[in-house]
Amino acid sequence: MSHFYLFFSSLLTLAALQGTCGLRFDVSSVHFDVINLAGSSPGGLRFTNEIGIEKAQQIMEKTTHFIWHMLHEMNPADRKQVENVSMFIDNYIGAEAMTFGNIINWNGAGQAPIGLIEGIADYTILKANYYPPAYAKRGQGDRWDQGYDFTARFLEYCESLRGGFVAVLNKKMKDSFNVNYFVELLGKPVDQLWSEYKAKYNGS
Incomplete structure (x- = not known):
């Protein structure tokens, strides 16, 4: 094909x-x-x-x-x-x-990590339930802002903690970006969220 x-x-x-x-x-x-x-x-x-x-x-x-x-x-x-x-x-x-x-999607007026921007774009594929077999599995990746499917999977996890998280995060990134947005929306620093995400899926 x-x-x-x-x-x-x-x-x-x-x-x-x-x-x-x-x-x-x-x-x-x-x-x-x-x-x-x-x-x-x-x-x-x-x-x-x-x-x-x-x-x-x-x-x-x-x-x-x-x-x-x-x-x-x-x-x-x-x-x-x-x-x-x-x-x-x-x-x-x-x-x-x-x-x-x-x-x-918004990019925090150029301040947001490019990997996060890529991740939000790839999150669309997850929402559409259309992704190839090689797409990252839950828990894969080295960093929360690694980009593309790795970050999309992390955003999927964040969305499970708060429905509508990705949409709200995107709106907050209209004019700026601050990593503390994760604290404001989910009550925890992004690095802690990433560690908990990795632990939930056994760091696979």
Whole structure:
């Protein structure tokens, strides 16, 4: 199965989940671009024949709805203002998808650890219940801000301690970041939370 197909399967799952939330958001202020750089390669042709640019744009829109709902950003004033979201279809080795440029979740005005930002983005995959077999298992990782699936799993644990934790943390990161946000929201320093998380899952 090609990398692009796995990637779009995840987007389709997010789109389907968005339809269950019962809410719609105005995304007219966001422009969605889809650029197929894979051309006449097998993956590029498969994208053109099975999905196409218009459907990909619709999926991107629905995925944006899902993320806004997940982060409790029903009010436009709560959202990071992103004018353009671009998707590039290309041939990569060893990657299903890569992201760069603007992101939808807040980054503490550049003060938050990049690993935390990556973790919040990857947490979306967990909420959608769509992640590959190689995705980090609970308890894996060396640091709470290691990034991507390792941090996403830690955030999943934090969410189990307080429902809506990730959404509230994201909102607090709109204009700044302080590691004490974990104390404010969960009553414990993040390093203690990380140790308890590792202990719960036997440091696996």
